[in-house]
Amino acid sequence: MTQSLVNLLPSFMPDRSAATPIFEQICAAFRSRIRSGALAEGARLPATRALAQDLGVARATVVTAYEQLVAEGYLAVRQGSGYVVCAMGEVELPAQASTAPTPEPMERPVLLLEAGQPDMRLFPHRAWGKCVARLCRTRPQDLLTGCGRLGHPELRQAIAAHVRDWRGIEARPEQVLVTSGATEALDICLHALAAPGSTVGVEDPGYPLIRLFAERQGRQIRDLLLDPQGAEVPRLDEATSTVVLTPSHQFPLGGAMSAGRRQAFVQWAAQRQGWIIEDDYDSEFRYAGRPIPALASVDAQGRTVYIGSFSKIFSNSLRMGYVVAPEPLVEALRRAMQIRGARASAMPQAALAEFMLRGEFYRHLRRVRRLYAERHRLLIERLRDRFGHLGQVTDHQAGMQVVLHLPPHLKDSQVAQAARHAGVGAEALSDYCQSQSTTGKAYNGLVLGACLNDLDEQLEAMARLATVISSTE
Ligand SMILES: Cc1ncc(COP(=O)(O)O)c(C=O)c1O
Incomplete structure (x- = not known):
């Protein structure tokens, strides 16, 4: 064993009989050493090959563990140094000597353990405030105008980059439509893709608003029951022509749809000439392993419309979400936005774009x-x-x-x-x-x-x- 490993992870050895995967055991060992301060900011980790040899595991296992720790914000990759330990609590800037009043700490939530709620006490006030202030100083017109019906061009660009990096979806900014949340996006997609009187397949159990919107728009509902692989696929001879799914993280049960079932839905959509609406409301919160690619990223036929939201990852009061649509559907969705009176608030869009493009958003997310x-x-x-x-x-x-x-x-x-x-x-x-x-x-x-x-x-x-x-x- 190298000296570096003895110092870094004393007495750690992977337990092959444990249910926890080995890469996760390695992650856990590093996390606890970093959190306790035993591994200080800037400490260099051993090369993946050397650590793999010392632990007697495949190099890919170590690479997976390191990458997971990078995604979680414990490690960073530095050119020439490899993997190094990040500063903990790096987001909090030291308080500036100033006469400005310190903001009141936010009160604790009234109801504990409320489902689907992010902890808004973690909102990065200072970094967001700086970003808005910079925009007000340098290009205030961007906060007031320049935001078309489909969204601010810079935000559409930032979202296209985000879904490419995080969800594996290749889309041009022109395919992104900014909405006032995933809820509004669902309403628009149902309007554009499911004709009046047609049948929409919704997961059961599932997100109640989808059913409500479809019914209000005069669509029939087909309940898609769940089994361990995910939602059932409608038969081709059924009336169902549009389905709404939460494949990355089923709502409310929580599992991910199996690869086979995803493929079956993609095939169904191609053969039925139907549409899949993928509601990916919280997929950034995957805590182990690699993110599961979005269904839209594996649908080569372009029959999946992807919906994302900033409510969970950033702020539920910002009311901002988006649709990433196959190119031929953009015009139909634009018209649906117009008919449904849908429009996201313009003012925060340029600020959010700046926040994302400067990397602050990802620091917060980590x-x-x-x-x-x-x-x-x-x-x-x-x-x-x-x-x-x-x-x-x-x-x-x-x-x-x-x-x-x-x-x-x-x-x-x-x-x-x-x-x-x-x-x-x-x-x-x-x-x-x-x-x-x-x-x-x-x-x-x-x-x-x-x-x-x-x-x-x-x-x-x-x-x-x-x-x-x-x-x-
Ligand atoms: C499954 C599902 N889809 C969509 C949404 C709506 O998200 P937004 O706040 O962006 O409208 C939620 C909110 O909890 C949800 O649970």
Whole structure:
């Protein structure tokens, strides 16, 4: 073993009998050494080949681990130095001596563990403020004009780069349409792609607003039931011609659609001449392994329209999302935006573009991903510790919420209601389901937000939930 490994990871050896993949064991060892300060900012990591040799693992395993740590913001790649340790808490700039009042710290959320909510206390106020101030000084007209109906050209360019780097989608900025959130994007896509009276396939359980929009627009609904591979594929002889899917991270259950099922949907769309609307609302939050490529990136036939959102990764009050459409659909979507009166707020668009193009957005993203990964992991651990005897919690290592499945004698709607009274924002899983009464499949559980609260607040929520559950039993 090299001296470097002895110093860097004393007594670490991969455990081949453990369920955790070896690359993740390596990640965990480095994370804990970096967090404890044992590996200081700027420390150089051994070359991948040398570490792989010392640990007796494939070099690719070490490369995967290093790249994962880069994505999480623990490591950076420096030219000539290889992988080096990043500064922790790098986002907080030292306070400037100034007479400006210090902003009030944001209060803690009223409801704990509310599903799908980001922790807005982590919003990068200072970096965002600097960006807006710079724009106001240097090109104020950009905040007021220059933003066409489809979005600010620079933001469309930044989004095209983002989906290429993070989701593997090759698209020109002209294929990007900026909306006031994924919700508005879903409404527009349904309007443009599903003709009045046609049938839209929606996941069951799934995001209730999709069903609501489709029904309001006079479309029929076909429930797509879920199995371990993902949503069922409609038959070719069925009326269904458009489907809305959450393949990277099923909402609300959380799993990723299998590669085979993705391929089956792509084939279905090609043969049926149908459309897939891919709702990719929170896919940036994948905590282990490589990001799963978007379905749109593997659909060579161009029958998938991709929807993304800034609500989870940046700010849920900004109200900003986007559609990335195959070229031939852009005009139909533009018309749908016009008819539906859709338009994203113009003022923040240039600032968001600047924020992304300067890299601040990614610094923020790395930081929250790191924190959310920890919160997500611990919430699952704590739920299993306290409530494991009641029901199971699956760790999908992704997303912002987790589901605690409950036994039949604990009705999820009752527990969720009591939990809300006790200050825990649990949602009943059965509220997201349509056809469980007809299929006999019982979805009974609590949907809990993993990202909103810090670890102490999480503990408090656990205690409140335990009281609620024991009084409901
Ligand atoms: C599955 C799903 N799609 C879309 C959205 C909407 O996102 P936005 O806030 O960008 O409208 C959400 C929000 O929670 C969601 O859970």
